[in-house]
Structures are given as structure tokens and as C-alpha cells.
Amino acid sequence: MAEREHVRVAVIGSGFGGLGAAVRLRRMGVTDFVVLERAGSVGGAWRDNTYPGCACDVPSHLYSFSFAPNPDWPRTFSGQEHIRAYLEHVTDVFGLRPHLRLHSEVKRMVWNGERLCWDIETVGGPLSADMVVSATGPLSDPRIPDIPGLTSFSGTVFHSARWDHDADLRGKRVAVVGTGASAIQIVPAIQPEVARLTLFQRTPPWVLPRVDRAISGAERALHRALPFTAQARRGLLWGIRELQVQAFTKRPDELGLVERVAGRAMARSIKDPALRAKLTPDYRIGCKRILLSGTYYPALAQPNVDLVASGLSEIRGSTLVAADGTETEADAIVFGTGFHVTDMPIADRVVGADGRTLAESWKDGMEALRGASAAGFPNWMTVIGPNTGLGNSSMILMIESQLNYMADYVRQLNVLGGRVALDARPGAVRAWNDRVQERMKRTVWSTGGCTSWYQDASGRNTTIWPGTTTEFRRATRRVVLGEYHVLRVPREKAAGVGA
DSSP: OOOOEEEEEEEEOOSHHHHHHHHHHHHTTOOOEEEEOSSSSSOTHHHHOOOTTOBOSSOTTTSSOTTSOOTTOSBSSOBHHHHHHHHHHHHHHTTOGGGEETTOOEEEEEEETTTTEEEEEETTEEEEEEEEEEOOOTTSSBOOOOOTTGGGOOSEEEEGGGOOTTOOOTTOEEEEEOOSTTHHHHHHHHTTTSSEEEEEOSSOOOEEOOOOOBOOHHHHHHHHHOHHHHHHHHHHHHHHHHHHHHHHHTOGGGGHHHHHHHHHHHHHHOOOHHHHHHHOOSSOTTSSOOEEOSSHHHHHTSTTEEEESSOEEEEETTEEEETTSOEEEOSEEEEOOOBOOTTOGGGGGEEOTTSOBHHHHTTTOOOOBTTTBOTTOTTEEESSOTTOBOSSSOHHHHHHHHHHHHHHHHHHHHHHOSSEEEEEOHHHHHHHHHHHHHHHTTSHHHHSSOOOTTBOTTSOBOSBOSSOHHHHHHHTSSOOGGGEEEEEOOHHHHTTTTO
């Protein structure tokens, strides 16, 4: 029987989280690792989302690694192609190509308690690893609702994250289902070329103007010549968002002023009172993700656009039926219905120390110590784990904090020496989660009067971090060994690892 390849660390995913982990490992001298990627190139969500108008709603200089600044961002809010190019650049500059295993989707990983390692089965073959860093991301697996009659629809159907570029929508009747961050970019991008666009809206979003502009050549030259100017720009963007956190987490009533700004922006573009009423949310701004766009409302005001203020409930041939009974004819359906966030598919493929999958362990809701470690899953950590999401700033800040935690995790394993693993204590996980959920009670995400994708099936917010990025950075600065069980393998069995 052929020997199973063994590595020190297996990183799953090659988006910001996975590439960031790979860079951090190399910078701390760890080179015995692989990055397992199911697709044929790096980029994660920024590789998969190629829909028209796709762009980031976080300013470019904040949506990048602090250790890999980019002085040449072309716009204040970058498009998908620029962010993907940045991630390719990071891969090359930091020498990550030799570590990549493309087309290597993880089918299953099982904790081996005798050898204290993870046995991993991938499409590209088996391997084992002392430690696994799961960086699959919450926005990687599209969610399409189970609509009666969908399979019988004769037209084109696809999700925004799997855009069908062979489908010609020009002159077609197109239905867009959902009004989230992707949909508000897609609608203005395709509206001018389709014959008719029908938007199915279950809940109206709060939309603020997106003040986007080209970054001048002079600005870019200044950032190249004097890097501290780009750092200052990033610091200012970060500081403004840190100051905003209090309103989201402790004083939601202060968000009323922001609601008025959003309302005025809508009124400038939507003159029809009936349409304005349909587009006006009945919950506090920030309860659901705040969206940024300067083109969404103008597009909805065009004569070839219909807004159905109800969800899609049934499909009969080419007829789309909304929950309120409205019927619409369509040649194509684009689902902008989000992702499996609180029920990540990777959780079904991770089998822990007691033989349960991570999905089974999380059946009552996701929870992880400091957003990273789950009890019963030794030497496994996740990047962008439970309650590490943000409602107003850059996820790259949170990712870098989790990379600090990962680096100290590896250092602790090295200090302990030998065949060793760390397994989060259930009490420590529970205590951390209880503190997070207690803080969540007074946030806008809990008191704002909405239901959002931040919440799991039981209504608990297992997605958002209820504090500042500074607080999270402090909480993940180092691994507290007292929060873990230290597992060791008998010396005679350690020699068999990798066999």
C-alpha cells in the first residue's frame, strides 16, 4: 500500500483567508504545507463571482492585506477583476504557487486519534496533516431556494455566483430574485440591455450612496513613492469605521440619522410614491447588511423595470408566481439569493474525535473558541469562523487577526514538542460563545426588527462580531493553553505518522 503523503499544515481554500494563511506560514518559517483548492485557480469568492457590475463595497485600500499594500488600486471601490488580480499578485510575490494543489476539492477529513493527525481525502488523492486551517469562507457555496416548478422552467437559470456568460440576456425578459449585495449591482448593469427586468423583493434593503471614483495617477504615484501615505489612507478608513461600531453594537437609535440620508438618496431617484413605499424598509438600518450603490435606484425607476414586493413562490412553465399572486413571464432567472453561511457544506465533511461531523456538532448553531476552534476537532481551526463577520468594515482586518491566532497556535505546538494536538475545551467554547451572545443582545442585529442571513435557523446570530476589530485583534493575539486539552500520542506510535 502506497504511503499517504503527510504535511505539517493543510490549508483549505485559496481566497483571502487561505492565501493569507499560506503567507503567514511561510513568513514564520513553515514550508511543509499545502493549499487545497477545488477550482483551477486562486481567488475564492473573487474568482467565482464574475457577474456584471461585480465590485467590492469596502474601500480598496482597506480591502487588502496590511503586509501586501497595493499602491495601484484604480478606483476607491475596486471591481472584481482588480481584486482577483491582486490575489494572483500576492500568490506570486510570496511564492505560494509550489504549495497550491488545484482541482483538489476536499471530500472528507477524519481525525486520527491514534496518530494525532487529520486523514484527508481529496479529488486529487489522499494525504494527512498535523493541522488543518479551513478557509473555505462563508460566501463560497450558493444557495438557491427550493421553488416548486423550478426544474420545469424552460429558460436559463443560474445563481449570481455562477454567472452563465454564454447566456445572452439582450432583449430577454429577465427575473432577478433577491435584493442583496449582488442583486443591487446586477440590476443596473443589465437593465439597459434587457427587454424587461422583474425584481422579486421579499424585504427591501437599506441603500446608501456609493461614492466611487477613479484614483488619479498622481495619487497612485504618491503612494508608490511614499508608502506611508497609503498607510495613512488605510488608517483613516479603518479609524472612521471603528468609531461607527458603537452605533451598531450599543446605541442603535443613533442610526436614525443614517436612515434619513438613505431616504433622501432614494427620494432623489424614485419619484413614484408607490414605488418609494415598496422600497422603504420597516426595520432599523444596519439590522441587515447596508448596501452601497449610486445606480440601483435610478435603474429601478426605468420604464422596463418592474418591482414585485414579494418573494418568488412558484413557477409554471415560463410564468413566475410571487407569494402575493403576482404573475410574470420570464425567459431567464438570475438568483441573487446568497450562500450557505450558517450551514457551510464543508462542515458535513469534517469528522472529529468522537466520530461526529462538524455539522452534527453544530446542529444547534455554530460556535467556536475565539472564532477559530471547535471542541472535539483537535488541531483544526477555521478562518472567518462563527461570529467573526463584520457589518461595517473590512473582513481582511478580521482575517489578519485570525492569522495571528493561527501563528501562535503553530508556535504553541512547536513549544510543546513531539506529536501533540490542542483540542478546545467545551467549557471554554461555551464561555466564549456565551459572552459573544450576551453582547449581541443590544446590537442592531438583534434589536433592529429584521430577519437576516446573519442568523441561523433558530434565529441566533452566529455570523457577526459584536465589537470593534481592535477588540477582536486583542482577543486573538495569542492562544491561551488553559482553554485547550493538550493531547499526546505514545512515542512508539508517533513513528508511524505519515505511513
